[in-house]
Amino acid sequence: MHPFFARELSQYTFERDQQEFNFGDILDVKAGLLWAILAFLATQSGELIKLKLSLFQVIAQTVSMIALAFGGVFSVIVLWPRGYKKDAKPAEYEEWIVKTDEFQRAHPAVPVQTLSAARLAAAKQRIEHNSNINKTKSKWMFRAFFCVVLAFASNLVTLLMRLS
Numbered sequence: 001m002h003p004f005f006a007r008e009l010s011q012y013t014f015e016r017d018q019q020e021f022n023f024g025d026i027l028d029v030k031a032g033l034l035w036a037i038l039a040f041l042a043t044q045s046g047e048l049i050k051l052k053l054s055l056f057q058v059i060a061q062t063v064s065m066i067a068l069a070f071g072g073v074f075s076v077i078v079l080w081p082r083g084y085k086k087d088a089k090p091a092e093y094e095e096w097i098v099k100t101d102e103f104q105r106a107h108p109a110v111p112v113q114t115l116s117a118a119r120l121a122a123a124k125q126r127i128e129h130n131s132n133i134n135k136t137k138s139k140w141m142f143r144a145f146f147c148v149v150l151a152f153a154s155n156l157v158t159l160l161m162r163l164s
Contacts, residue, residue, distance in 0.1 A: 009120075010116065010120050013120055013123045013124060013127070014119075014120075014123055016123075016127055017087070017123040017126050017127050017130075020126070020127050020130040020131050020134060021084055021086055021126075021130055023130075023134050024082065024084055024130065024133060024134055024137065027078060027134065027137045027138065027141055028078070028079055030078075030141060031075045031078040031079045031137075031141060031144065032079070034071065034075050034078075034141075034144050034145065034148055035072075035075050035079075037148050037152075038068055038071050038072055038075065038147075038148060038151070041064065041068055041148070041151045041152060041155055042065075042068050044155050045061055045064045045065055045068065045151070045154075045155060048061055048155065048158050048159070048162075049061055051162070053158070054161065056161065057157075057158045057161055057162070060154045060155075060157050060158045060161075061154065061155075061158055063150065063151075063154045064150070064151040064154035064155050064158070065151075067147040067148075067150040067151040067154065068147065068151045070143075070147045071143075071144045071147030071148050071151065074140050074141075074143045074144035074147060075140075075144045077140045078137050078140045078141050078144060082133045082137070083133075084129075084130050084133060085125070085126040085129045085130060086126065087119070087122070087123070087126070088122070093119075096118070100112050
């Protein structure tokens with residue numbers, strides 16, 4: 001590969017590695033916001049249930065409460081701690097370099113991987129690992145968001161029926 005393209009690919013890979021790692025934090029923040037919305041809607045549903053409701057309003061609130069329960073569970077799944085991989089600390093690379101130098105001196109005929117190549121390979125592995133975690137979290141986030149929308153719609157229908 002041409003050195004220019006190799007540098008470009010390395011830069012892109014390291015940037016993507018950082019993006020995947022940070023995306024997990026973004027999903028956690030969004031899940032926290034969903035938690036706040038779920039709490040508001042649960043409080044609203046609790047207050048609505050105290051009122052004398054028609055059969056259709058009771059059904060709407062039952063749908064809302066079921067959606068809120070599932071939304072809460074899905075949000076917990078999103079927030080559940082995961083084992084994200086991140087770049088090694090500089091001291092670990094220094095140790096690796098020392099061991100690689102020792103190996104090179106002991107076995108001069110065997111080619112060894114350079115630090116750049118090793119970091120690039122590790123970054124590719126981290127991207128794959130962290131991307132898989134983020135895909136899973138995103139799927140559960142979508143499910144939680146759907147539950148929030150369903151609960152909101154159910155509460156809105158109940159409120160509109162109360163006003164008419």
